[in-house]
Amino acid sequence: MKFEVITIFPELIDDYKKISIVARAIKKRLLQIKAFNLRDYTFDAHKTVDGRPYGGGAGMVLKADVLTRAIQGVLKKTTKKKEKTKVILLTPAGKVFSQTEAKKLAKNDRLIFISGRYEGFDERVSSLVDAEYSIGDYVLMGGELAALVMIETIARFVSGVVGKEESIQGESFSKDGKTSNLLEYPQYTRPEVLKIGKKTLRVPKVLLSGDHQKIKIWRADQALKKTKKVRPDLINKQW
Numbered sequence: 001m002k003f004e005v006i007t008i009f010p011e012l013i014d015d016y017k018k019i020s021i022v023a024r025a026i027k028k029r030l031l032q033i034k035a036f037n038l039r040d041y042t043f044d045a046h047k048t049v050d051g052r053p054y055g056g057g058a059g060m061v062l063k064a065d066v067l068t069r070a071i072q073g074v075l076k077k078t079t080k081k082k083e084k085t086k087v088i089l090l091t092p093a094g095k096v097f098s099q100t101e102a103k104k105l106a107k108n109d110r111l112i113f114i115s116g117r118y119e120g121f122d123e124r125v126s127s128l129v130d131a132e133y134s135i136g137d138y139v140l141m142g143g144e145l146a147a148l149v150m151i152e153t154i155a156r157f158v159s160g161v162v163g164k165e166e167s168i169q170g171e172s173f174s175k176d177g178k179t180s181n182l183l184e185y186p187q188y189t190r191p192e193v194l195k196i197g198k199k200t201l202r203v204p205k206v207l208l209s210g211d212h213q214k215i216k217i218w219r220a221d222q223a224l225k226k227t228k229k230v231r232p233d234l235i236n237k238q239w
């Protein structure tokens, strides 16, 4: 799957590509991640990407003409003719990204993310994109981290990227019939007994029993209890 990011800070995306699972997936040609510098699509010698907002106000706004040129330029750069492509604008005003959205977006061959900076975009850019996403109700300095959050989440649904397929089944927020949108059950590893000051913390006995049926029931019960306790809003939530 191909991820492309239009940004004024391509180095943020390029550095991310060098690490861990993503780097391995790129090497195996399961993923492609490429950053395009918005300044390469400007019209003047100063490589101007922003302008003052009409009507006044603080800060600068990314220019619609430069963004149009960049989107059209990047769209043209393709090796395959029939790539299922979506152009995505990153904005706090977009649809809130979720695990369900990630799974849907993973059905595309190519996603192009438009990353904002400063006060955001000229509103007319909206008419050039297929979708608008926010990664949550807070304001970042730029869209690069939002793009990377989305890329990393979507990439986990690309076959072969995460080592074992079962690693992504039954995870928090998944709706795969088993856990149905709950948080994941609690996990433990060695040591079996952990002493912290006067406290002794033990691994639940059922996990040491070797009885897989009992463990399965315990995990389902714990997932439900944990979700009810910390995220009751998730139960029966319609995404």
Ligand code: SAM
Binding pocket: 090, 091, 092, 093, 114, 115, 116, 117, 118, 119, 120, 121, 133, 134, 135, 136, 137, 138, 139, 140, 141, 142, 143, 144, 146
């Ligand atoms: N003035 C804008 C507002 O109040 O909505 C915020 C602009 S923000 C400082 C600059 C850029 O960061 C945005 O254009 C967007 O691309 C990105 N950004 C900030 N918060 C985001 C979020 N929650 N989700 C996705 N992108 C975000």
